[in-house]
Amino acid sequence: MGKTSKDKRDIYYRLAKDEGWRARSAFKLLHVDEAYGILNGVQRAVDLCAAPGSWSQVLSRKLYDTCETDDEKAAVKIIAVDLQAMAPIRGILQLQGDITKQSTAEAIIGHFGGNEKAQLVVCDGAPDVTGVHEMDEYMQHQLLVAALSIATCVLETGGTFVAKIFKGNATSLLSSQMQIFFKKFDIYKPPSSRPSSIEAFVVCSGFCLPEGYIPQVINPARDDIRLLAQKTGSEVNRRLVPFIACGDLNGLSDPEEDKTLSSDESKSCLEYVYDSVMDDASYPLEFKEILMQVYDEQLHIK
Numbered sequence: 138m139g140k141t142s143k144d145k146r147d148i149y150y151r152l153a154k155d156e157g158w159r160a161r162s163a164f165k166l167l168h169v170d171e172a173y174g175i176l177n178g179v180q181r182a183v184d185l186c187a188a189p190g191s192w193s194q195v196l197s198r199k200l201y202d203t204c205e206t207d208d209e210k211a212a213v214k215i216i217a218v219d220l221q222a223m224a225p226i227r228g229i230l231q232l233q234g235d236i237t238k239q240s241t242a243e244a245i246i247g248h249f250g251g252n253e254k255a256q257l258v259v260c261d262g263a264p265d266v267t268g269v270h271e272m273d274e275y276m277q278h279q280l281l282v283a284a285l286s287i288a289t290c291v292l293e294t295g296g297t298f299v300a301k302i303f304k305g306n307a308t309s310l311l312s313s314q315m316q317i318f319f320k321k322f323d324i325y326k327p328p329s330s331r332p333s334s335i336e337a338f339v340v341c342s343g344f345c346l347p348e349g350y351i352p353q354v355i356n357p358a359r360d361d362i363r364l365l366a367q368k369t370g371s372e373v374n375r376r377l378v379p380f381i382a383c384g385d386l387n388g389l390s391d392p393e394e395d396k397t398l399s400s401d402e403s404k405s406c407l408e409y410v411y412d413s414v415m416d417d418a419s420y421p422l423e424f425k426e427i428l429m430q431v432y433d434e435q436l437h438i439k
């Protein structure tokens with residue numbers, strides 16, 4: 138059965154069309170807000186991995202459109218970042234770029250530099266899924282760690298971080314890393330997230346930098362964490378945050394293990410209301426080997 142006929146039966150797909158959301162994903166953020174009140178009193182927010190823009194629409198409608206005066210509107214700062222361009226949204230500043238790149242992270246940080254930090258960072262980041270469960274999980278966790286490291290740079294004390302997480306073997310490790318920075322931590326599966334999908338959302342509030350920790354932009358697949366820690370000169374950075382994002386890649390070449398998602402499931406993280414083109418190609422073998430090597434090296438960081 139094709140994606141279109143499946144989506145048309147979905148209540149959130151129909152609601153999204155009726156209410157003018159660009160993707161049914163809007164309801165995931167709305168449900169997180171209903172459950173945790175993450176948007177209460179927020180004026181400054183960052184939406185990472187934002188295209189086609191339904192979460193930005195939620196932020197625009199709830200934080201910008203509700204302002205009664207021009208002064209109130211001027212105080213609202215929302216920045217949306219994605220690899221892909223997206224159609225403009227009222228009250229949202231767009232930045233096209235890769236959140237795992239230093240330059241993109243610096244542009245976001247620059248926007249929220251100085252005294253005015255963000256109160257909320259959200260990230261719905263997902264790679265183009267390959268259908269190889271462990272690979273998709275690994276790549277998604279890279280995005281999550283990039284988002285977390287940007288959040289440590291731009292969030293004000295007490296701020297909130299909400300991000301998609303593909304649940305898997307690395308969930309508890311990543312959860313521990315997030316709890317270093319936030320007083321409250323939860324993993325939530327909104328009713329609008331399909332039960333067959335491995336996605337859930339981390340909801341972290343009460344941001345608080347550990348004493349002595351110097352925020353920095355980290356991409357574990359690119360950076361040597363030990364060198365970065367030395368660069369900041371902070372013992373706390375070295376001790377506290379190895380920032381390892383990992384998934385169990387052992388099953389990749391095991392034909393007995395059928396962990397591969399069905400094509401319907403593997404596409405479910407791209408729940409756009411309008412048609413989207415999926416790149417279905419698998420990663421070449423060499424890439425898997427490189428990825429496993431990186432993964433292996435990270436596991437052996439002392």
Ligand code: SAM
Nearest residue numbers: 162186188189190191192219220235236261263
């Ligand atoms: N929250 C969005 C919405 O409601 O419309 C949907 C986000 S979609 C599930 C995932 C997005 O992550 C895609 O638009 C993709 O381009 C983006 N993405 C994936 N890798 C990225 C990266 N390295 N940097 C920035 N965006 C990325």
